[in-house]
Amino acid sequence: MDELITAMGALAGVEDGSGAVEVVAVRGDVVVVRVGDVVLKAHERGTDGSALGVRLEVARGLGGVLLAPLGPPVEVLGRVVTRWPFGEAVPQSAPEEFPLADAGRLLAALHLAPVPPGTPEAGAWSRMARAVRELPAGAPGADVVRGAFGTLPDPPRGSALIHGDWHLGQLLRHGGAWRLIDLDDLGRGHPAWDLARPAALLLAGVLDGREWDRLLTAYLGAGGPAVDPADPWAALEAPARALVVQLAARALSASVRDGVPLEPAQEALVATCDRIVSAHRGPRRG
Numbered sequence: 001m002d003e004l005i006t007a008m009g010a011l012a013g014v015e016d017g018s019g020a021v022e023v024v025a026v027r028g029d030v031v032v033v034r035v036g037d038v039v040l041k042a043h044e045r046g047t048d049g050s051a052l053g054v055r056l057e058v059a060r061g062l063g064g065v066l067l068a069p070l071g072p073p074v075e076v077l078g079r080v081v082t083r084w085p086f087g088e089a090v091p092q093s094a095p096e097e098f099p100l101a102d103a104g105r106l107l108a109a110l111h112l113a114p115v116p117p118g119t120p121e122a123g124a125w126s127r128m129a130r131a132v133r134e135l136p137a138g139a140p141g142a143d144v145v146r147g148a149f150g151t152l153p154d155p156p157r158g159s160a161l162i163h164g165d166w167h168l169g170q171l172l173r174h175g176g177a178w179r180l181i182d183l184d185d186l187g188r189g190h191p192a193w194d195l196a197r198p199a200a201l202l203l204a205g206v207l208d209g210r211e212w213d214r215l216l217t218a219y220l221g222a223g224g225p226a227v228d229p230a231d232p233w234a235a236l237e238a239p240a241r242a243l244v245v246q247l248a249a250r251a252l253s254a255s256v257r258d259g260v261p262l263e264p265a266q267e268a269l270v271a272t273c274d275r276i277v278s279a280h281r282g283p284r285r286g
Contacts, residue, residue, distance in 0.1 A: 005031065008076060020035055030043060030044055042079045043080045049075065051120045052183075055184070058116055066180050067084060067179040067181045069083060070085060088173040103178070103215060104214070104215045104220075107166065107226075111194070119188055122163075125155040127164070128242050128245060132149045141270045142252055144277065145252060148248070148274075155238075157189075158189050158191060162189040164193065164194070166194040190235075195219070195239070196242065200240045200241070200244040200272075201247075203272055204271075247266075251269060
């Protein structure tokens with residue numbers, strides 16, 4: 001880890017060991033560091049650098065919606081690394097101040113944008129399925145989560161440009177305006193996937209209904225095509241179910257890995273999986 005961080009600092013021009021490299025986040029094997037006004041991200045092992053490069057080219061063409069990178073992906077010690085301008089993250093202490101209206105408008109603009117030729121498929125479904133595959137054997141609650149996964153229908157297909165892993169942590173203020181970040185799963189897909197996470201948190205009782213209304217109202221007001229305003233849940237129900245499964249699976253895996261109990265919001269997600277199993281009896285998935 002230290003060798004990777006040092007190499008990332010060198011990529012940003014820190015050669016003297018002066019301590020100017022700040023570690024911003026370590027999530028699994030993803031490492032994010034800051035050097036002055038530059039943020040560098042070492043992506044997951046196995047990241048397809050070519051596909052990520054295509055996604056970054058899409059970002060350059062949608063600078064009013066997506067944060068544009070500082071150049072193409074590069075390889076550092078066998079890892080794919082990208083460089084980004086530093087910006088202000090969404091503060092998590094005051095939910096009433098979350099930029100949900102801005103988020104809704106940005107998502108609508110993304111979903112309405114033309115899809116450039118060669119854009120890969122979005123990674124929303126594969127990310128969710130991987131979270132279930134990686135559940136530790138015997139983890140308390142794992143059978144419930146796998147059971148909820150077994151109720152899911154085939155993933156909704158679409159040809160819009162979508163983020164693929166959207167949540168409030170994927171917003172950054174740069175140059176006085178909010179932009180979407182973390183484009184590892186950007187691609188072609190059904191736009192309902194980008195509303196699925198907040199919809200899942202609403203189903204689990206974690207997200208306040210007023211916050212959901214702010215997001216959805218702004219999205220629809222900007223022409224967002226993901227849902228029918230008269231019946232949003234017709235398109236959202238299955239993706240929201242899938243995101244409940246993903247979030248619960250990730251929470252259980254982290255609980256086992258770190259040796260800590262689930263937080264109340266995470267327990268609510270597992271309990272929602274139990275309700276999903278009771279309410280849906282579709283064909284089971286492996």
